[in-house]
Amino acid sequence: MSDELEAIKTKFVEASSAAETLSALEQVRVQALGKKGAITQRMKTLGGLDAEARKAAGQDLNRIKDEIAAAIEARKAALEEVELEARLAHEGVDVSLPARPADIGRIHPISQTVDEMVAIFGEMGFSAVEGPHIEDDFHNFTALNIPPEHPARQEHDTFYLPGGPDGERKVLRTHTSPVQIRTMQATEPPIRIIVPGRTFRADSDATHSPMFHQLEGLVVDETTHMGHLKGTLVEFCRAIFGVEDLPVGFRPSYFPFTEPSAEVDIGCSRAGGQLKIGAGDDWLEILGCGMVHPKVLENCGIDSTRYQGYAFGMGVERIAMLKYGIPDLRTFFESDLRWLRHYGFVPLEAPSLVRGL
Numbered sequence: 001m002s003d004e005l006e007a008i009k010t011k012f013v014e015a016s017s018a019a020e021t022l023s024a025l026e027q028v029r030v031q032a033l034g035k036k037g038a039i040t041q042r043m044k045t046l047g048g049l050d051a052e053a054r055k056a057a058g059q060d061l062n063r064i065k066d067e068i069a070a071a072i073e074a075r076k077a078a079l080e081e082v083e084l085e086a087r088l089a090h091e092g093v094d095v096s097l098p099a100r101p102a103d104i105g106r107i108h109p110i111s112q113t114v115d116e117m118v119a120i121f122g123e124m125g126f127s128a129v130e131g132p133h134i135e136d137d138f139h140n141f142t143a144l145n146i147p148p149e150h151p152a153r154q155e156h157d158t159f160y161l162p163g164g165p166d167g168e169r170k171v172l173r174t175h176t177s178p179v180q181i182r183t184m185q186a187t188e189p190p191i192r193i194i195v196p197g198r199t200f201r202a203d204s205d206a207t208h209s210p211m212f213h214q215l216e217g218l219v220v221d222e223t224t225h226m227g228h229l230k231g232t233l234v235e236f237c238r239a240i241f242g243v244e245d246l247p248v249g250f251r252p253s254y255f256p257f258t259e260p261s262a263e264v265d266i267g268c269s270r271a272g273g274q275l276k277i278g279a280g281d282d283w284l285e286i287l288g289c290g291m292v293h294p295k296v297l298e299n300c301g302i303d304s305t306r307y308q309g310y311a312f313g314m315g316v317e318r319i320a321m322l323k324y325g326i327p328d329l330r331t332f333f334e335s336d337l338r339w340l341r342h343y344g345f346v347p348l349e350a351p352s353l354v355r356g357l
């Protein structure tokens with residue numbers, strides 16, 4: 001290699017080592033390897049040489065180009081390190097600054113209400129059970145003694161899925177009862193369960209959502225009677241609304257799957273258009289219940305001459321609206337974060353039977 005090239009290389013390598021700042025180093029890089037830099041300029045002259053001379057000169061030029069580039073890179077890394085050290089040395093952390101607020105999300109009022117219900121029944125010895133949302137006709141209707149002409153079976157009220165190859169049409173469960181049916185089919189009494197979950201009906205207006213939540217309960221044993229049903233549900237109503245002496249009334253009703261059947265009302269006041277639970281002499285319907293119809297037990301393979309049971313069911317949205325003063329059902333499922341921040345529960349802060357009062 002020519003002395004001249006060697007001198008050029010030494011000049012730029014030394015210049016890069018001497019550069020005190022990143023911008024000074026950048027100038028060295030431009031002078032050597034930039035578009036008009038010394039090395040680049042020489043590269044352009046290679047075209048005028050004959051093949052052999054061009055090859056030798058090209059190799060030399062490429063080599064010193066790489067050496068200069070390596071020297072610049074090494075210096076760059078060193079200067080960056082120095083710069084970082086300097087910044088760290090004078091930058092401080094102000095530990096007195098308030099923490100940035102963490103956006104920790106909220107528990108939806110439906111989840112909170114279900115949690116509280118599960119806690120209350122859990123203390124009474126009930127187990128919580130879940131099951132499929134997509135059901136067959138037997139578990140959703142037939143086993144429950146719901147006759148073929150019943151309105152709940154009509155196309156109009158129920159979401160049916162397209163029929164399968166066997167011609168069977170599945171259905172989005174219209175209540176959580178199919179889970180109790182499955183439990184009775186699969187387990188020998190005693191049974192003591194609650195079933196919270198999503199349910200579906202083709203209904204949509206101010207007071208109906210096509211997807212809503214129910215919590216149903218089922219107790220089956222040899223000596224289970226209506227006194228157990230009444231005691232359990234009175235206790236539940238008082239616990240969920242936090243009113244120790246809440247009046248609870250049972251009114252005869254009808255369901256195809258229970259006999260006798262009853263609606264449960266709680267005492268309230270509507271004075272001045274304001275609903276107050278546990279005060280006054282008005283009544284508010286809160287849930288439905290009854291003794292399990294012997295046909296339903298038999299449909300599940302349970303001997304109705306040996307066993308009897310009670311069952312109940314309620315709408316979770318309705319309880320949540322009453323408990324937390326939420327006026328409009330539709331807002332539950334609009335996924336409006338401002339609504340959730342207002343009505344939702346901060347995890348660990350919400351006083352509840354689940355997380356400790």
Ligand code: 2NL
Nearest residue numbers: 177180257288289311312313314315
């Ligand atoms: C209501 C009333 C009720 C039941 C649900 C039930 C389930 C089986 C057997 C017998 Cl497997 N009964 N469930 C019984 C009475 C009432 O719900 O108003 N729900 C929102």
